[in-house]
Each structure stands twice: as structure tokens, then as C-alpha cells.
Amino acid sequence: MAALQDGTLDAIKNQQSKLLGDWIGALEANGATRNLKEQDVQQQTAEFLRLILDGIRNDSGNNIAAPGWADTRRFLEGLSNSRALLGYDSHQTAYFIFALKGPLFTVLQDYYRDQPASLAEQLLSVSELLDSFAMHTIRTYQKTREAVIKRQQEELLELSTPVVKLWDGVLALPMIGTLDSQRSQVVMESLLQRIVDTGSEIAIIDITGVPTVDTLVAQHLLKTVTAIRLMGADCIISGVRPQIAQTIVHLGLDLGGLVTKANLSDALKLALTRLGISLAKV
């Protein structure tokens, strides 16, 4: 693989403003500057070109993993991050680099007009370098998106599991929908934390809205009841459907400490009695 020649460096330097103009033009024509400030685009394109020139000048070679390209990689990672957060897709993000190809090839063709061998060699070289950078940008973009998705999943998980305060000292966790092992774990942990934060002595886990539980989740439910007792609070489970009752009994676990009520209202009544609170009509 031939290295980039000084001639290429000169060609780019001499035509820098035209190159930047054409590049930005190509970006705009393809909608790759959507929601970006004009001055940001100018600054980003100029910065990338400067980094490329620095890289070539320092003989960094065509392997973008080389230390000479560290600044360029870092710049592209930052760019890719910001694009991903702006809602750009991977194509639009990578197009930042691909759009440079056309204008750059024109400049090189012009410069090496009389040296077809050098032209071919330099075009290939430049093309490979830019492709590598585009790949790097896409990879970073994907990682950023994955992080965004993971965060959203976690937020959703928390949204779907609200721990509510029913009374001073009484927390309730109304569970709705199918419980998988991961969700039940997150939910139970947040319930335990809320017990400590609020100093609540009684927690009610209402599973009226849960159609069925598998063995693992049933086990988790019972472990949570035990953990709550170890922390010094009490737990009542309400709304146990017949099928879930069967699963729990079939597990053969010790149900000695398990308090259940038919529905949430009965559970609240029991909780209030335990706290020594009685309600009367006025």
C-alpha cells in the first residue's frame, strides 16, 4: 500500500477553501447538516481537514489505529456521539466523511493530471483512508445508540414499576403484566430501597395484574418477602390468582412467614390494623 505523497498534501492545502466549500455543499445537498448550525458545520469540516493534513504530514500511514491518527479518531468519536444524540441515522453520520470524497478526488485529479500512475495510487490511498474513518465513525455511532437504548430500557423498567405510598408507613407495589426474572429483580430492589428511604414498616406487593408467574419469579417473590423481614419490615402479598398459588405451593418452600390477602383493599385494612390505625365514618 503506497503512502500518501507530499504532492497530495500540497494539492489539498492549495485548494483548501474550495475543497471545504464543495464538501459543505455536498453535505447540505444530502440533508446531512439538518439541525446543525452553519458555523458548527464549518468548524467541524475545517477541523477534520486539518487533522487529516496533520496526519499525512506526520507520516501516520494508512492504518487509522496508529498513534498518529489518535486525535482524528477522537474527533470523529465526538462527532459521532453528537450526531447520534441529535437523532441522525448511521448513514447521515457516516456521510460526513463520504461527502468529502468527491471534492477531494476532483482536486487530486486536477493536481496529478499528467501522472496517471500517481493519480491512481493516491486516489486508492485516500479512498482507503477515508473509508476506514467512516467505518470508525459508524462503529462509534452504533455504540452510542446501544448505550442510548440501554438507558431507555432501564428508564422504562423503572417507569413500569411504581412504588406508591398508601399511608404513612405503608408502601404498595402494584405489579402489572408478565413478570420476567430481570424485571421482578429490579422491582423488588427498588421496593426494598424505598422501604429504607421512607421508613415504612409495611409493604404490600399486589399481583392482581399479573396473569402468571414462572418458578423463578415465584421464588424471587418469596425471597423478597424474606429480605423485607430481615430489614425489619413486614410484607403482605395481595391478589394471588389460583394458578400462581399453585406455582408457589408446588415450589415446596416454607410459607410460614408469608401473609396473603385476596385483594389490595383487604391488605391495606390489615396494614392499618397492624399500625394501630382505625377508620370510622363521620
Next chain:
Amino acid sequence: MERIPILKMGDFLLVTIQVDMYDQLALTLQDDLTERISRTSARGVLIDITALDMVDSFIGRMIDTISSLSKIMDAETVLVGMQPAVAITLVELGLYLPGVSTALDVERGMKLLEQRVRL
């Protein structure tokens, strides 16, 4: 030798564990406590583990033993302040401490002890 201090509050003994527990320290505490219960005729023992970020099977067993020993010596034991992560881990470890009474914090633990002793 390092020791965990035992405070006397009326009829009750209060132990607040704030250091990283190791086995010898746990055994010493067990001996000190039974000795103090017998010497002071204490009616209850309150063990506060709010500051403990880990309870393994050894410490768990010590708590269980203290509870059993004090029962034989006519004193109630209440364990208070276990952190959520510690409770989850203990259950996963297979230690349910069924014979040990628990409360959320020192204040509630004291109330529970008073109720128990009055009975």
C-alpha cells in the same frame, strides 16, 4: 485487642457495629454480650447493623447464636438497620435467620423490645 462496645440503656444492651467485621471480633462480641447479659440481668439486646455493608455466613451465624443464647438467658434480641443489598445477599446465601426479631431502625427496635419484655 479490638472490641465492639456494648452500651447499657436501662434494661437493654445496645450494640452498634460500625467496623469491618472479622471472625475473631465476632466471637469476642458473642462472649462479651453473654457475659454482660448475665452480669447486668439485661432484658433485651439491640444489635444495630445500619453501617454494615456486608453480612456473610459467619456474621449471620453469630447474630443467630446471640439471639438463641440471650433467649436462654431470658433476654430478647432485636436486629435493626439491615441494608437492602445485605438482606438480598443473605437470602441468596440461604440464611433466613428465622429466630431473630428485626426492626427498621434503633427507635423502632427499642419499641419492639419494650413490647416484648412487657409481655
Next chain:
Amino acid sequence: MNVRSSGTQPIRVEQDVVLARQTARKLATECGMRLVDLTKMVTAVSELARNTVVYGGGGDMDWEIIDDFGRIGLRLVFRDEGPGIPDIKLALTDGWTSGGGLGLGLTGARRLVDEFELDTAPGEGTRITVTRWT
């Protein structure tokens, strides 16, 4: 799988169990482990390090922070040159003990980690590898 960093810590006397726990806590925090997972890992370390001292006559804990395609984990190896475990199946049975404990050390520790590997033979020491992923 890449090893990001690694090290070894001696576990000779009872006080070293506390130090091993502190190291594990520091490393698990570095990995970005959630509090519950971290607590489980530290508790497992307490059980295994105690076994190393009490049954193995002392040994070492090797640690590694590993990276498996973006998944970060903490891997620990407890090694001793002690008498080894004659009956592995029995040792991994809940409630069985040779040291007067509750017999939850080894089985309990296994439940607290994601991966558990036991390598032992009578007279040839014991080597236990545990891993917990973030």
C-alpha cells in the same frame, strides 16, 4: 476477551479476609457494578477467602477485570496448597460442613456469583474461580 487489569493478593491470616473484601469492593466499583451485585460479590469473597485461610492453610487471591465485547466482569481465583477437598459433591451440598460452620460457605458463594469453577483433589490444594458480570 480482554484482561483490563490484574493482580494478586495474599490471603494468609484472618485479617487478610477483610483486606480481600476491601479489594473486591474497590474492583467491583471500578467495574461499575450495581450495589446489590457488588454486595453479593464481596460476600462471596468473604466466604471463599475464609475457606482459603481456615481449610487451605492460607493462599492467594488473583484478580482480573475482564472485558468480553463490552461486558465488564470481575474474575477472582482463590488458590491454596492445602489438603484439597476429597468429596466435591458433598462439599457443594447445602448444610454440609467440616469446620463447624453452617455449611453455607461454598454453596452460598456459588449462588452469589455468575460463574463458579472448583478445581481440587486430595493433597493437591484447591483452586476456585468465580466471575460476576456487570
